[in-house]
Amino acid sequence: MKILLAGASGAVGRPLIARLLREGHEVWGMVRRAENLPVIQALGASPVEGDALDRAGMFALLDRVRPDVVIDQLTSLPSSPFDLAQRLPADRVLRLEGGGNLHDAARAVGVRRYIQQSCGFYLKGEGGLATEESPLRTDAPGGIGESARMYEALEKRVLSDGVMEGVALRYGFFYGPRTWYWPDGAFSLHVRKGEVPVIGVGRGMFSFIHVDDAAQATAAALRRLGEEAVYYQNDLSGASNQRARSFLGLEPKNTPWLEEI
Incomplete structure (x- = not known):
């Protein structure tokens, strides 16, 4: 399949590219800054x-690439979690408005499946571990509530499209290379400096996922198209009508029905 990956130079984007290529996909990596193209x-x-x-x-780019699938990993996060509050407004604009442009452009060119990055750590567990049926914590205070409402809007957009098949992947906190949570990451640096206090009794439970595992799960979401759908798109051979033309005088109409849709 031909895949357009938005946010391709990020912590998840890089291992995801490697995995998708190993699985035989044609991958186009979209980045905002020219220095990330190499x-x-x-x-x-x-x-x-x-x-x-x-x-x-976005419409021009999607029209040029014409992917089968778009994977939306757009984020605008700071290098340190301590700066998150200041960056959240720009991050929301990118994901909601920018992601909306990407989604609309994908729809316009006939993309079959749209995979959206969502959140698995701002869910209401109701006293236990949250599940896929758990709602987002949209009533939480401050930036948490704002982020939860953003993720709710993203999920609603992708899952209720009605044209493209939408998938929302609720990832945990990313850890691994180029993340905050790694030996050389920003959070580890703050911990070493004694700048991360435990508040109250510290009962909060953090759900993490390694970026390689996130890449594996995202690639698996592509395979869940179903065997028959994949077969139709990639393995049908078609049949020649030459014999019917020669012996039966068949003169098939050349009606461009697709243009009428």
Whole structure:
């Protein structure tokens, strides 16, 4: 399949590119900054520069690439979690408005499946572990509630599209290379400096996922198209009508029915 990965240079994007290529997909990696294009090329994907907030640019890019699947990993997060509150407004704009442009452009060019990054750590567990049926904590205070409402809007957009098949993947907190939660990550640095206090009795439970595992789960979401759907799209051979033309005088009409849809 041809896949457009938005946010391709991020902590999840890089291992995801490697996994998708190993599985035989054609991968186009979209990045906002030109200096990240060589990174995508070095990983083996086709690099493409694009700003999701540029609506016309998104439509032009999707029309040029014409992917089968779009994976939306758009984020605008700071290098340190201590700066998250200041960055959240820009992050919400990118994911809601920029992601909306990407989603609309994907729909316009006939993308079959849209995979959306969502959140598995702002869920209401009701005294236990949250499940896929658990609602997001939209009534939580401050930035948590704002982020939960953002994720709720993202999930609603992708799951109620009605044209593209939508998937929302509720990831945990990412840990691994190029994340906050790694030996050389920003959170570890703050811990070493004694800047991360335990508040109250510290009963909160954090759900983490390694970026490699997140990449594996995302790639698996592509395979869940169903065997028959994959077969139809990739393995049907078609049949020649030459014999019917020669012996039966068949003159099939050349009616471009697709243009009528």
